[in-house]
Amino acid sequence: xxxxxxxxxxxxxxxxxSGAYSTRHVDxxxxxxxxxxxxxLKIWYVFLPNDAHPENFxxxxxxxxxxxxxxxxxxxxxxxxxxxx
Amino acid sequence: xxxGVLHSVLTIEPSLMVGGHFMSQHxxxxxxxxxxxxxxxxxxxxxxxxxxMMIVLVVRHVNRLMQPWDCETCLMNTFxxxxxxxxxxxxxxxxxxxxxxxxxxxxxxxxFLLPIVAxxxxxxxxxxxxxxxxxxxxTVQKALLFIDYWTKRTGSTAFQEAVISKAIAMMTTSDx
Numbered sequence: 001x002x003x004x005x006x007x008x009x010x011x012x013x014x015x016x017x018s019g020a021y022s023t024r025h026v027d028x029x030x031x032x033x034x035x036x037x038x039x040x041l042k043i044w045y046v047f048l049p050n051d052a053h054p055e056n057f058x059x060x061x062x063x064x065x066x067x068x069x070x071x072x073x074x075x076x077x078x079x080x081x082x083x084x085x
Numbered sequence: 086x087x088x089g090v091l092h093s094v095l096t097i098e099p100s101l102m103v104g105g106h107f108m109s110q111h112x113x114x115x116x117x118x119x120x121x122x123x124x125x126x127x128x129x130x131x132x133x134x135x136x137x138m139m140i141v142l143v144v145r146h147v148n149r150l151m152q153p154w155d156c157e158t159c160l161m162n163t164f165x166x167x168x169x170x171x172x173x174x175x176x177x178x179x180x181x182x183x184x185x186x187x188x189x190x191x192x193x194x195x196x197f198l199l200p201i202v203a204x205x206x207x208x209x210x211x212x213x214x215x216x217x218x219x220x221x222x223x224t225v226q227k228a229l230l231f232i233d234y235w236t237k238r239t240g241s242t243a244f245q246e247a248v249i250s251k252a253i254a255m256m257t258t259s260d261x
Contacts, residue, residue, distance in 0.1 A: 040100025
């Protein structure tokens with residue numbers, strides 16, 4: 001047991017081939033996330049709920065595939081080697 | 086990226102990314118930590134969200150944490166049942182595991198835990214634990230195969246340099 005959150009233990013590497021993807025999701029358990037690209041090219045999409053529909057953000061039944069476009073603002077961030085998200 | 090942000094990621098070119106998760110609380114037990122990590126990996130797996138991707142988690146202080154589980158089963162449960170495509174160029178072990186489970190290798194996401202056995206006496210003295218060191222070494226061997234494959238396919242040595250060298254260094258400095 002530790003009294004200090006062992007941040008080094010939740011470091012990870014992800015190696016991906018072209019076309020690898022993750023569908024829209026929220027990292028579990030309230031984790032914040034930092035990621036640094038060492039090599040390659042990715043597009044990181046961030047979905048933000050519109051002010052008029054904040055309830056969508058909390059809706060756990062939301063379809064993970066179909067995005068209600070009108071309810072979300074979508075930012076696309078290009079990550080190259082050396083970039084940190 | 087702060088907690089609770091809905092996101093997705095698309096790989097355009099073969100990539101290696103190092104990441105980390107952080108929380109503000111400082112009183113979590115290790116047991117909870119690994120449990121959370123596995124839970125998250127299953128969340129990721131359950132919606133088949135990660136394809137053609139390998140996630141390497143380097144974990145410390147896990148021999149106590151793995152106690153309730155069969156480590157090998159735990160590892161294999163993380164493979165994704167996703168769309169089947171050609172798998173001829175995948176390492177043999179991956180094809181074997183995937184075929185045994187009806188999974189497709191070429192679009193398989195593999196989660197490897199590369200746990201580093203803790204050196205603290207409270208962890209290492211528990212004889213109820215499985216021989217975790219051998220399991221971990223086997224896992225590392227599997228990871229090496231994948232990394233060799235990934236390197237040949239992408240022409241990049243970044244994976245070895247960033248991941249395996251560090252993981253092995255950590256292994257050799259532990260009691261494993």
